[in-house]
Amino acid sequence: xxxxxxxxxxxxxxxxxxxxxxxxxxxxxxxxxxxxxxxxxxxxxxxxxxxxxxxxxxxxxxxxxxxxxxxxxxxxxx
Amino acid sequence: xxxxxxxxxxxxxxxxxxxxxxxxxxxxxxxxxxxxxxxxxxxxxxxxxxxxxxxxxxxxxxxxxxxxxxxxxxxxxxxxxxxxxxxxxxxxxxxxxxxxxxxxxxxxxxxxxxxxxxxxxxxxxxxxxxxxxxxxxxxxxxxxxxxxxxxxxxxxxxx
Numbered sequence: 001x002x003x004x005x006x007x008x009x010x011x012x013x014x015x016x017x018x019x020x021x022x023x024x025x026x027x028x029x030x031x032x033x034x035x036x037x038x039x040x041x042x043x044x045x046x047x048x049x050x051x052x053x054x055x056x057x058x059x060x061x062x063x064x065x066x067x068x069x070x071x072x073x074x075x076x077x078x
Numbered sequence: 079x080x081x082x083x084x085x086x087x088x089x090x091x092x093x094x095x096x097x098x099x100x101x102x103x104x105x106x107x108x109x110x111x112x113x114x115x116x117x118x119x120x121x122x123x124x125x126x127x128x129x130x131x132x133x134x135x136x137x138x139x140x141x142x143x144x145x146x147x148x149x150x151x152x153x154x155x156x157x158x159x160x161x162x163x164x165x166x167x168x169x170x171x172x173x174x175x176x177x178x179x180x181x182x183x184x185x186x187x188x189x190x191x192x193x194x195x196x197x198x199x200x201x202x203x204x205x206x207x208x209x210x211x212x213x214x215x216x217x218x219x220x221x222x223x224x225x226x227x228x229x230x231x232x233x234x235x236x237x
Binding site for chain 1: 101102103105106128129131132133153
């Protein structure tokens with residue numbers, strides 16, 4: 001079963017990781033408009049567009065959630 | 079990496095272990111480092127625990143002497159099950175200072191003599207997996223929990 005969907009994983013996981021990283025980066029605190037998240041891990045570079053292509057990174061996101069004053073409140077690995 | 083092993087390989091073998099992909103930094107390391115290290119005289123190990131589940135790997139191309147894989151990162155429970163894919167020539171370089179069930183053919187009692195398993199790979203396989211039959215696996219606590227959750231979910235109906 002794994003060998004059936006394995007070829008699709010890089011494309012699916014890469015798309016999800018792109019979406020997650022971009023969405024987290026865009027979130028701002030209401031009042032100060034400062035970032036809510038600071039991503040520490042490497043984010044995917046090029047976008048995959050076809051089955052069979054290999055991603056240049058993994059599919060995890062390590063980040064700090066930031067307070068309004070930009071102090072780190074917690075470290076998370078997604 | 080800039081220096082070769084200090085002594086000849088036969089006297090003091092050296093191992094270069096490369097993490098293929100890190101789940102903390104999310105980086106994939108260049109696998110060409112394996113061949114580079116091999117050319118310098120190192121034995122090479124590729125840690126593919128995070129790499130294998132989502133990437134295509136060709137050991138023929140990479141040329142590592144051994145590669146570690148974690149199965150639970152592919153299939154889920156039970157955790158702690160994985161494998162070491164290794165060249166026989168590399169396994170012959172490894173010496174286990176202890177033995178356990180399944181890795182020996184004969185044990186002398188009383189005494190401290192033993193005969194290692196004939197097949198080289200069996201010398202590194204402790205007997206845990208042999209007892210893990212399908213029935214045992216289904217009774218493994220995490221699997222039981224999964225089954226229970228599945229049964230509850232299947233019984234759920236909207237009011």
